Amino acid sequence: MPKNQGSKRKERNSSGNNDGINKQCKQRGPSGDLETSVSDVLRQANSVLYASDSDIKKPVDNCEVFVSGGNSVSDVRGRMASDGGQSCINALTKTIQLLVQRIASMEKKLDGIQSLEKKVTDFEKEVRKVWIAIEDQAKATEERVIRLEDRVELADMGTSLISTRVSDLERQCDELHDEVTYPQSQTMRNNLIFTNITEDNATGSEPAEAEGSYEVSSEALQGYGGRNTV
Secondary structure (H helix, E strand, O other), rough: OOOHHHHHHHHHHHHHHHHHHHHOOOOOOOOOOOOOOOOHHHHHHHHHHHOOOOOHHHHOOOOHHHHHHOOOOOHHHHHHHHHHHHHHHHHHHHHHHHHHHHHOHHHOOOOHHHHHHHHHHHHHHHHHHHHHHHHHHHHHHHHHHHHHHHHHHHHHHHHHHHHHHHHHHHHHHHHHHHHHHHHHHHHHHHHOOOOOOOOOOOOOOOOOOOOOOOOOOOOHHHHHHHHHHO
16 A cells, blocks of 8 residues: 555656646747737827828838738747847837927927917907906096086076076066056156147137247156156
């Protein structure tokens, strides 16, 4: 029994060693079934950043490592190992330089846009100031117009009052004129004196009066004038 157990242990150890020998070490990295090539990835990146930029695509597209042969990762690695990767590195360097230049130009454009935005903001502030000044002037003008309208209304009221008073005064003047004219006419009718008029005595019933007997003395005339004056 002990011999059988020892032999079994030896068999297990030998089988374990064989299994370890048969196992192959796998390298870590991209999986073998990855079909996307590096050039496709770079082209997609270029198309995202600069869809219409042909200058950036040319260095990578003309690189022999990415153009010739298959497009798998293993083929690219093999060509880079055989070629030394110098041409591909140069192409990538040119591409990166072009990207840097484009990014710098974009930054300049962004700076210009920011300065333009600042100018627009300042212009909006000036427009707001002008608008506020115009509103203040409009309010002041409106207040002046309201005051003028009030004054015009007061002037209209005063004019109507003056016209009413003038009409009253005219009516009173007419009444006074009538009142004065009637007594004068009555006084003149009652105090008629005829002088130097010969009486008709054709029948001879009345004796003839002396000429000038109906003359009125100056005192009577003065008294008459003073009585009729108003």
